[in-house]
Amino acid sequence: MKNDYLLEAQDVHKSYRMGQTRVRVLRGLNLKLAGGEFAAIVGASGSGKSTLLHILGALDRPDKGRVCFKGSDLSRQSGRRLNRFRNRTVGFVFQFYHLLDELNVLENVLLPKMAGKSLAGWLVCRRTAKNRASELLEQFGLSERVRHKPYQLSGGERQRVAIARALMNEPEILLADEPTGNLDSETGNGILKVLERLNGTGQTIVMVTHDDRIAARAKRIIRLADGVIRQDK
Amino acid sequence: MYKFTLAFRYLIRRRISYFAIAAVALCVFVVFVVITVLTGLSRDFKQKVHSSVGDCVVYTKSLVGFGYYDEFLDILRKEPYVEAATPVVNSYGLVSVNETGGLDVYGQSVREIAGVEPVSLSKVMGFGKWIEYHKNDVADVFRPAYDVNLPGCVPGINIIFEKDIQGNYNTTGRPVKAAFEISCVPLTAKGALARVGTGELNSKTFYYSDHFEAGYSLDRRLIFLPIDDVQLLCGMATGHKRITHIHIKFKNGVTLNKGTQKVKNLWDGFVASKAGAPYENLLGQVQVQSWKDFSKVIVALVETQQTMMIVCFSLIGMITVFIVLVVFYMIVSHKSKDIGILKSVGASGFSILSVFLNFAFLIGLAGSAIGVLVGWRFLVHINKIEDWMFEKFQFQLWDRQISSIGDIPNTVDLKVLAIIILCAIGACLLGALLPSWRAGRIKCVDTLQVAQL
Numbered sequence: 001m002k003n004d005y006l007l008e009a010q011d012v013h014k015s016y017r018m019g020q021t022r023v024r025v026l027r028g029l030n031l032k033l034a035g036g037e038f039a040a041i042v043g044a045s046g047s048g049k050s051t052l053l054h055i056l057g058a059l060d061r062p063d064k065g066r067v068c069f070k071g072s073d074l075s076r077q078s079g080r081r082l083n084r085f086r087n088r089t090v091g092f093v094f095q096f097y098h099l100l101d102e103l104n105v106l107e108n109v110l111l112p113k114m115a116g117k118s119l120a121g122w123l124v125c126r127r128t129a130k131n132r133a134s135e136l137l138e139q140f141g142l143s144e145r146v147r148h149k150p151y152q153l154s155g156g157e158r159q160r161v162a163i164a165r166a167l168m169n170e171p172e173i174l175l176a177d178e179p180t181g182n183l184d185s186e187t188g189n190g191i192l193k194v195l196e197r198l199n200g201t202g203q204t205i206v207m208v209t210h211d212d213r214i215a216a217r218a219k220r221i222i223r224l225a226d227g228v229i230r231q232d233k
Numbered sequence: 234m235y236k237f238t239l240a241f242r243y244l245i246r247r248r249i250s251y252f253a254i255a256a257v258a259l260c261v262f263v264v265f266v267v268i269t270v271l272t273g274l275s276r277d278f279k280q281k282v283h284s285s286v287g288d289c290v291v292y293t294k295s296l297v298g299f300g301y302y303d304e305f306l307d308i309l310r311k312e313p314y315v316e317a318a319t320p321v322v323n324s325y326g327l328v329s330v331n332e333t334g335g336l337d338v339y340g341q342s343v344r345e346i347a348g349v350e351p352v353s354l355s356k357v358m359g360f361g362k363w364i365e366y367h368k369n370d371v372a373d374v375f376r377p378a379y380d381v382n383l384p385g386c387v388p389g390i391n392i393i394f395e396k397d398i399q400g401n402y403n404t405t406g407r408p409v410k411a412a413f414e415i416s417c418v419p420l421t422a423k424g425a426l427a428r429v430g431t432g433e434l435n436s437k438t439f440y441y442s443d444h445f446e447a448g449y450s451l452d453r454r455l456i457f458l459p460i461d462d463v464q465l466l467c468g469m470a471t472g473h474k475r476i477t478h479i480h481i482k483f484k485n486g487v488t489l490n491k492g493t494q495k496v497k498n499l500w501d502g503f504v505a506s507k508a509g510a511p512y513e514n515l516l517g518q519v520q521v522q523s524w525k526d527f528s529k530v531i532v533a534l535v536e537t538q539q540t541m542m543i544v545c546f547s548l549i550g551m552i553t554v555f556i557v558l559v560v561f562y563m564i565v566s567h568k569s570k571d572i573g574i575l576k577s578v579g580a581s582g583f584s585i586l587s588v589f590l591n592f593a594f595l596i597g598l599a600g601s602a603i604g605v606l607v608g609w610r611f612l613v614h615i616n617k618i619e620d621w622m623f624e625k626f627q628f629q630l631w632d633r634q635i636s637s638i639g640d641i642p643n644t645v646d647l648k649v650l651a652i653i654i655l656c657a658i659g660a661c662l663l664g665a666l667l668p669s670w671r672a673g674r675i676k677c678v679d680t681l682q683v684a685q686l
Contacts (some may be wrong), residue, residue: 054678057577059576059577059677059678059681060676060678079581079582080581083576083579083580083581084579085579086576086577086578086579087578087579088579092577092578094577094681098570098573098574098577098681099574100239100571100574100575101246102239102242102243102246102571103235103238103239103242107235107238111235111574111575111578112578112579114234114235114238115235115575115578115579115580115584116579117234119234119237122234123234126234165578
């Protein structure tokens with residue numbers, strides 16, 4: 001059966017235990033994303049935005065319902081295939097950058113490529129990978145920072161490194177969780193421009209934010225409340 | 234690739250890993266030094282015993298001895314696997330010092346005596362190297378330099394000289410005229426007293442012609458004498474001459490067990506050929522043993538001590554495992570964010586486990602390298618260090634006046650060293666296994682959520 005959607009969430013439920021109580025975060029959520037979209041998921045704190053993003057990126061599994069990538073049900077995939085999915089198909093950008101302090105900028109960007117290869121495989125492709133990483137860093141204005149450690153960079157630079165890392169394996173979907181949440185407005189604006197530019201080249205982007213002004217930069221806004229989509233425009 | 238890179242970076246960037254390395258290094262150092270010294274002591278002792286026994290012994294525990302030994306020696310010496318063989322009479326004698334010659338030896342005592350043929354004895358044992366003044370003319374070892382016509386004797390060095398506090402003997406530098414009257418109880422071939430009612434002892438005075446230093450307790454209990462004299466003193470020269478031991482050295486390349494078995498077979502055949510001969514019953518009491526079996530009572534003591542000590546010190550390895558476990562538990566807790574990041578880019582739980590096990594391997598390797606280097610250096614200078622401690626604090630590992638062991642053994646056995654390093658790395662991997670496994674099972678969403686940071 002032909003499926004036109006890149007990513008599809010069907011009747012997704014997710015709850016967490018918090019002390020003695022169980023909090024139902026997602027309550028039968030349905031969502032369809034087509035290739036090349038730039039969607040912003042907005043909602044109040046605790047509305048389940050990040051949880052949805054994690055489930056869409058196979059970082060977490062729904063309690064009920066399913067998430068399909070190009071029609072293929074992710075919940076039926078083995079752990080190994082999900083690792084491969086996270087490595088090759090999606091790229092994550094987090095609010096707090098989440099760079100590895102022990103690695104320099106270039107090594108952080110190379111991380112997804114290294115994680116997806118065996119030692120022998122890495123030795124074969126390392127030159128190509130380094131070229132790709134250098135191109136990305138140049139594209140994001142970080143060519144002078146290649147050997148720097150994350151703590152030597154500004155917040156905006158760190159986030160650009162994180163985006164470069166997310167794009168290293170040329171993923172079909174970029175999932176960004178509050179990518180400007182830890183940045184001042186000017187730097188945040190720079191990051192949004194980067195995302196817009198990427199979307200302009202056909203990159204599918206799903207961005208989570210609690211800020212309507214930032215969400216307005218996306219082409220589609222999905223508003224979450226009470227664990228379901230209340231508005232999709 | 235990142236598994237090795239990250240493991241290496243964790244090693245050099247995390248201060249806590251230095252504590253783990255230090256703990257491993259300390260354990261490796263202690264175990265390396267203790268095992269090297271203990272193994273050295275045991276090896277030296279066994280070498281000394283081996284050197285005083287030869288490869289194989291044909292012997293009887295009876296003081297009566299056994300006869301026909303010349304015939305058996307002739308047979309033995311023709312065997313292609315036998316390098317040399319020598320007859321020995323072992324017995325006990327009452328030793329009275331009649332003339333001290335200035336030596337620090339007085340009174341009467343019971344000593345072990347060994348009647349030997351010095352030339353053939355030197356071919357089987359280390360006798361030729363143990364003696365002081367006749368190294369180049371062993372045949373004349375029983376001829377005192379001051380009067381070659383007097384019957385000579387070669388007492389253990391500790392019978393006639395005292396050790397100073399640093400373990401050196403106060404030797405005179407030349408043989409002096411000291412006389413030892415040695416009295417034995419002669420026995421007939423049937424085991425009865427040979428001189429009932431006529432004064433039961435045979436006595437003869439021997440003069441100090443040389444001394445020997447075998448390097449263990451033989452030095453304070455044994456006196457070597459000419460074999461003919463001991464046979465006379467012990468009543469073994471009458472009728473069929475008797476001895477108590479034949480010591481044998483095998484040719485190079487002959488294994489101990491095979492050589493001993495061949496001698497056993499040869500002896501059994503010899504005994505069978507003597508059926509019905511006079512005093513053939515004495516041959517039935519004779520045993521054939523390798524030097525290891527012959528000396529196992531004294532060697533086993535040393536080996537037991539060595540094993541006990543090694544087991545005790547190897548328990549230190551348990552401490553290494555525990556320290557590494559604690560360190561890794563802390564590291565995994567601190568690095569949960571990294572684990573989440575790695576999983577978000579597609580790393581598997583097994584890959585995460587590998588990162589931390591590689592890290593543990595590097596800690597083990599670095600700790601072992603440091604422990605071995607420091608230990609090696611310490612062992613090279615261990616005797617100088619002990620000398621310095623003795624000079625400054627009068628401290629010695631053992632009393633050199635009592636013990637026959639001189640220097641602290643410090644020869645490194647590379648096989649033992651390799652085992653220690655492998656065990657240290659293994660202990661690190663074992664200690665890191667549980668925390669690493671836990672790291673591999675961490676869910677990345679639990680570590681990457683804002684609330685967790």
